Amino acid sequence: MHEGNEAAPAKKPRPTKNFAAINGACKMARLTDGSKPKSCPHCGTNSKLRTCPFCHRKK
16 A cells, blocks of 8 residues: 555635626725725735725725
């Protein structure tokens, strides 16, 4: 028997992000007034927007 033929544990697939929708939302969204980019507490996306372009939650 070969010991090196064990199957590796399957990794969880990474969630896909629709960057076309995110970029489209960024063009029309209101920016925060003079603030530095902040990360969303829910998903971690960095942006200067008042609401997260990925999960649409307020920062």
